[in-house]
Amino acid sequence: MNKLSIRIDSYFLSLILELFIIFSFFIPYRNENNGILDFVMLCITFFSVMITYAGGIVIGLISASMTIFIYASYIFYMNLVKGVSIDIISYLWMISIPIVTLTTGKLQSSINIIQEKNRKLKDDYENLVTIDEATGLGNVKLFYKALEKEISKSLRHKSKCTLMLIKLPYYKEIKDIIGVEGTNVLKRSVRDVIISSVRNEDEIYTIGHDTLAIIMPSTEVEGAKVVKNRIKDKIADLNLKIKEKKDGVSVDTKIAILEHDDSIKDAVDFKIRAEEELQYDV
Numbered sequence: 001m002n003k004l005s006i007r008i009d010s011y012f013l014s015l016i017l018e019l020f021i022i023f024s025f026f027i028p029y030r031n032e033n034n035g036i037l038d039f040v041m042l043c044i045t046f047f048s049v050m051i052t053y054a055g056g057i058v059i060g061l062i063s064a065s066m067t068i069f070i071y072a073s074y075i076f077y078m079n080l081v082k083g084v085s086i087d088i089i090s091y092l093w094m095i096s097i098p099i100v101t102l103t104t105g106k107l108q109s110s111i112n113i114i115q116e117k118n119r120k121l122k123d124d125y126e127n128l129v130t131i132d133e134a135t136g137l138g139n140v141k142l143f144y145k146a147l148e149k150e151i152s153k154s155l156r157h158k159s160k161c162t163l164m165l166i167k168l169p170y171y172k173e174i175k176d177i178i179g180v181e182g183t184n185v186l187k188r189s190v191r192d193v194i195i196s197s198v199r200n201e202d203e204i205y206t207i208g209h210d211t212l213a214i215i216m217p218s219t220e221v222e223g224a225k226v227v228k229n230r231i232k233d234k235i236a237d238l239n240l241k242i243k244e245k246k247d248g249v250s251v252d253t254k255i256a257i258l259e260h261d262d263s264i265k266d267a268v269d270f271k272i273r274a275e276e277e278l279q280y281d282v
Contacts, residue, residue: 057105
C-alpha cells in the first residue's frame with residue numbers, strides 16, 4: 001500500500017509538472033499567426049487529461065493518437081504546401097499530449113487499484129463484523145450460527161430449545177421523532193431490560209433494526225412465558241421513567257415465543273415461524 005501511495009504521489013506531481021511546463025512554453029512560444037490553433041491544442045491537452053482519467057489509459061491514448069495524427073497532418077501540410085514553418089511549440093503539442101495522457105492513465109490506474117483494495121477491505125470487514133453497533137449485541141450473522149448450533153444440540157440430546165423474538169412496533173415513527181441517536185439510546189435501554197430478565201445461558205442478538213432475538217436453551221414455552229411477562233413488566237417501568245423525564249418516546253414491544261420441534265427444518269425456518277407468531281401478541 002505504501003508503494004502504491006508513493007506511486008500515486010509521483011504520478012500526480014509529474015502531471016502537475018508536465019502541465020506547468022506546457023503552460024510555460026505556451027505563453028512565450030505561441031505563434032501569433034496560429035494563436036487560435038495553439039489555444040485549441042492547449043484545451044485539447046487538458047481535455048485529454050479529463051478523458052483519460054474518466055475512461056482509462058487505453059481510451060486516452062487512442063484519443064491522443066488521433067489528435068496528434070490530425071494535428072501533425074495539418075502542420076506538415078501547411079509546411080509542405082504553403083511553406084509555413086514548423087515552430088517549436090508545434091513539436092511541444094505532438095510530444096506533450098501523449099506524455100500527459102500516459103501519466104494521467106498511470107495515475108488513474110493506480111487510484112483504481114487502491115480503490116479496489118479499499119472496497120475489498122470494506123467487504124472483508126463487513127463479513128467479519130458480528131456485533132451490532134447500536135446495541136453491542138451479536139448481529140444476525142452470529143444469530144443464525146448460534147441458532148443452528150442450538151438446534152443441532154436440541155436434536156442430538158432431545159432437549160428443549162425456545163426462540164423468543166422481541167419487536168419494537170412503530171420503529172420508523174420513533175426514529176423520525178427522536179432521531180437516530182435517540183433511537184439507539186432507546187434500543188440500548190430495551191437491551192438492558194432484556195439482559196436483566198433472562199438467564200446467563202440465554203443468548204441475545206439484534207437481528208434487525210427493530211427486532212431482537214433470544215435463544216433459550218433447555219427452555220419450554222411455559223418457562224419462556226415467565227421471561228416474557230418479566231420483560232413486559234420492566235418495559236412498563238421503563239416507560240414510566242421516560243414519561244417522568246419528558247424527553248423521550250414510550251416504547252412498546254411485541255413478543256413471540258416458539259419452541260423447536262421436528263417439523264422445523266433449520267435456523268431460517270425457525271426464525272420465520274417465530275416471526276409469524278408476532279402477530280398474535282397484542
